[in-house]
Amino acid sequence: MASGDHLFRHQSGRMVAALTRLFGIHNLALAEDVVQDAFCRALEVWRIRGVPENPCAWLMTAAKNRALDVLRRERTARNFAPELGRWIESEWTLAPVVEEYFAPNIIKDDLLRLMFSCCHPQLPEATQVMLILHILCGFSVDEVASAFVSSHAAAEKRITRAKKVLATSKRLFDTTDPDKLSARLPAVQRALYLLFNEGYHGASPESAVRAELCREAMRLAAMLLEHPPGATPATYALAALMCLDAARLPARVDASGHLVPLFEQDRGQWDQELLAEGLGFLALSAAGSELTEYHLEAAIASHHASAPRMEATDWATIVSLYDRLMTLRPSPIVALNRAIALAQRDGAEHGIAAIRAITEHDRLMAYPFYSAALGELALRCGRSRTAGEHFRAALALARNPMEREFLERRLGACETGEVPEVCNKRM
Amino acid sequence: MSEFTYLYRGRADQTGSPEERQQHLVKWRAWFQELGANGHLKELGHPLENGGVVVKGSQKIVTDGPFAEAKDVVGGFSIIEARDLAQAVELSKGCPILELGGAVEVRPIQTMSM
Numbered sequence: 001m002a003s004g005d006h007l008f009r010h011q012s013g014r015m016v017a018a019l020t021r022l023f024g025i026h027n028l029a030l031a032e033d034v035v036q037d038a039f040c041r042a043l044e045v046w047r048i049r050g051v052p053e054n055p056c057a058w059l060m061t062a063a064k065n066r067a068l069d070v071l072r073r074e075r076t077a078r079n080f081a082p083e084l085g086r087w088i089e090s091e092w093t094l095a096p097v098v099e100e101y102f103a104p105n106i107i108k109d110d111l112l113r114l115m116f117s118c119c120h121p122q123l124p125e126a127t128q129v130m131l132i133l134h135i136l137c138g139f140s141v142d143e144v145a146s147a148f149v150s151s152h153a154a155a156e157k158r159i160t161r162a163k164k165v166l167a168t169s170k171r172l173f174d175t176t177d178p179d180k181l182s183a184r185l186p187a188v189q190r191a192l193y194l195l196f197n198e199g200y201h202g203a204s205p206e207s208a209v210r211a212e213l214c215r216e217a218m219r220l221a222a223m224l225l226e227h228p229p230g231a232t233p234a235t236y237a238l239a240a241l242m243c244l245d246a247a248r249l250p251a252r253v254d255a256s257g258h259l260v261p262l263f264e265q266d267r268g269q270w271d272q273e274l275l276a277e278g279l280g281f282l283a284l285s286a287a288g289s290e291l292t293e294y295h296l297e298a299a300i301a302s303h304h305a306s307a308p309r310m311e312a313t314d315w316a317t318i319v320s321l322y323d324r325l326m327t328l329r330p331s332p333i334v335a336l337n338r339a340i341a342l343a344q345r346d347g348a349e350h351g352i353a354a355i356r357a358i359t360e361h362d363r364l365m366a367y368p369f370y371s372a373a374l375g376e377l378a379l380r381c382g383r384s385r386t387a388g389e390h391f392r393a394a395l396a397l398a399r400n401p402m403e404r405e406f407l408e409r410r411l412g413a414c415e416t417g418e419v420p421e422v423c424n425k426r427m
Numbered sequence: 428m429s430e431f432t433y434l435y436r437g438r439a440d441q442t443g444s445p446e447e448r449q450q451h452l453v454k455w456r457a458w459f460q461e462l463g464a465n466g467h468l469k470e471l472g473h474p475l476e477n478g479g480v481v482v483k484g485s486q487k488i489v490t491d492g493p494f495a496e497a498k499d500v501v502g503g504f505s506i507i508e509a510r511d512l513a514q515a516v517e518l519s520k521g522c523p524i525l526e527l528g529g530a531v532e533v534r535p536i537q538t539m540s541m
Contacts, residue, residue: 008445039448043439045474047455047523048503140444 006212008039010219011056012138015063017110017172022067022101024081025117026167028135034070038062064102068095082170109175111136112227115220116173119187122165128191129198130155131162137216147213149203149399181229188224189238192217193294196242200249205400207253214249218242236285237294243278244301247271259406263310275305293329296321315345332364340373348380368397372407379414388414430469430536431507431515433522437529438477438497454523462507467518472505498528506536 012035019031041062042055052058071080075088087097100106118131126148133139133147145155175181198204199213221239224230251269254260282298300321307313322338335358343351355361355374364370375390391411398404443451462468477500479492509515512535519531 006446006449008449012445039443039445040439043448043452044477044502046452048435048471048474048505050456050459050471051452138445140447143444143446 007055008042008059009138011059012039013114013136014056014107014111015060016135017114018060018102018107019063019067020114021110021172022081022084022098023070024079024170025172026170027078027080028163028166030070030078034063034066037066060102060107064098068098071098079170108223109227110172112223112230113172113175115223116175116181116184116188117166117169118162119184119191120162120165121184121187123162125187125190125194127158127162128187129194130158131166132191132195132220133213133216134159136220146206147198147202147204147209149205175227175229178229182232185230185232186234188230189234189294192221192224193238193241195220196245200245203399205402207257207402211249214242214246218246233285233288233290234292234294236281236287237292237298240278240281240285241294241298241301243274243281244298244305247274247278247305253402257402258409259402261406262304267308267310270305278302278305291324291328293325296325296328300325313344315341319345332358332360333367335359335361336364336370336373343377343380348377351377352381366397368394368399368403368407370394371397372410375410375414379410384414428508429511429515430538431509431512432534432536433472433505433507433519434501434532434534435503435505435522435524435529436499436501436532437524437527438500438502440527443527451523451527454526458521458523459505461521462518467508468505469508470506472503474503475501477502498530501532502529 015035015038016028016031019034020028023031038059042059046052046055071088071094080088084097087093115132115136118135119128123131130144130148133144134141139147141156141159142152144150144159145152148155173180173184196214196217199210199215199217202210202213204210204213218239221235221242224235225239247270248262248265250271251265251267252260260266278298279302282302285295285298300318303314303318303321318341319338322334322341325334326338336355339351339354339358342354352374355370355377358364361370371390371394375387375394378384378387378390388411391407391414395404395407395411398407439448459468459471477492481490481492482488483490507515507518509518512533515533515535519533522531524531
């Protein structure tokens with residue numbers, strides 16, 4: 001077991017999934033206790049005897065045995081999953097039934113059920129994402145809080161409330177009902193998209209945390225693709241955009257830990273395997289007539305991916321894709337990205353005008369890259385003093401040391417009057 | 428060289444996240460590897476189950492475990508070789524259990540040669 005393989009984290013979700021189907025989702029807390037217990041046992045035994053050959057099976061067996069104890073002890077005091085019914089009343093049937101619940105192929109489905117359960121319509125989107133991270137991905141409340149740059153107390157409150165909402169239903173979400181599944185699928189896709197975005201663009205100061213969030217989102221999206229009714233063109237598009245964006249992650253931070261913007265990235269560092277995988281998913285997403293925001297975002301990412309140099313980027317197509325994205329799912333962030341692409345196509349002055357024209361741009365005021373974009377474009381137009389003011393404003397909003405350091409460097413460029421190389425091409 | 432036993436006291440903590448537990452295990456493995464590489468690890472030893480009973484006195488009264496507070500429960504043991512008690516103590520300071528508020532009890536093993 002290597003330190004980086006997250007076996008415990010991933011196994012946690014699998015065990016909670018199996019146990020909540022057994023106990024009923026209203027007994028989620030009990031399921032979590034059993035999982036904690038299994039981890040404690042593992043720690044106590046493995047630390048001395050070493051990790052067993054099949055650690056996942058070991059943990060699952062520990063959880064299963066503990067579940068049997070709990071069912072024996074509490075079968076009269078508690079209501080468990082309704083379908084468990086009378087099977088748990090007799091020792092003759094108890095053990096075989098529990099054994100069935102822990103069959104590996106069944107657990108895979110349970111994870112998916114749990115994922116859909118977490119995207120409960122009564123929960124705000126951000127809470128759904130936190131819940132997925134906590135229950136399915138095994139992040140502790142502290143780890144969730146740090147991923148979302150929130151306080152422990154705030155994260156705990158949201159997660160506790162969310163669990164109460166889940167507890168109002170007895171069963172896990174029924175993924176075998178195609179109507180129910182397709183009704184909730186968009187919420188699940190959206191939650192995974194937001195999870196990925198939190199990792200990719202979020203404020204968490206630690207780049208390691210961010211990469212982990214992206215990885216978790218990709219793992220869950222892959223899980224969704226494995227389940228035929230979940231593998232819709234939109235899910236393929238979502239997986240494509242995750243792969244294509246994640247492929248750029250290795251180039252986003254340079255050797256000395258500095259943030260590197262897309263324009264300056266060493267494209268040789270992009271992960272070719274992920275790019276290929278992303279393009280494969282994008283091809284699969286083209287089936288059918290549905291066009292989602294994931295299709296458009298994946299298409300934009302694919303244009304960046306296929307440009308061997310920044311200058312070779314097809315900005316005209318990217319702008320038109322952003323235009324369509326704006327009609328499908330308008331947001332100030334999309335508008336800002338569109339304006340940046342427009343600046344590449346038509347020149348910096350047009351970009352500035354487009355940024356100024358963003359409706360609801362007040363919603364971007366807390367986002368450092370709004371001012372930073374204005375600064376970048378002003379710098380290209382040779383107005384280094386204005387650019388400096390924008391970068392100073394952005395600096396005041398920097399959310400972590402990496403952003404601060406990046407913006408300080410840009411501010412430094414304004415003061416020396418150095419015009420970034422990328423600009424001279426299209427002015 | 429003398430032999431010592433390390434008694435690991437303190438139950439695994441109930442609060443850590445799965446990831447933290449996994450990282451903790453990695454530290455144990457590294458610690459044992461280092462002990463072994465330097466010729467100090469005579470036997471890995473065994474983890475002990477939490478359950479069990481105590482049989483006590485001439486009346487042979489049997490009572491259930493656990494026998495102490497969670498922080499004092501012996502969760503396992505290993506056999507160590509060291510020059511003297513001072514070195515055995517020094518080596519025990521690398522034990523990851525200490526990071527989680529647990530304890531290592533270092534006891535010389537009595538041999539006939541004394």
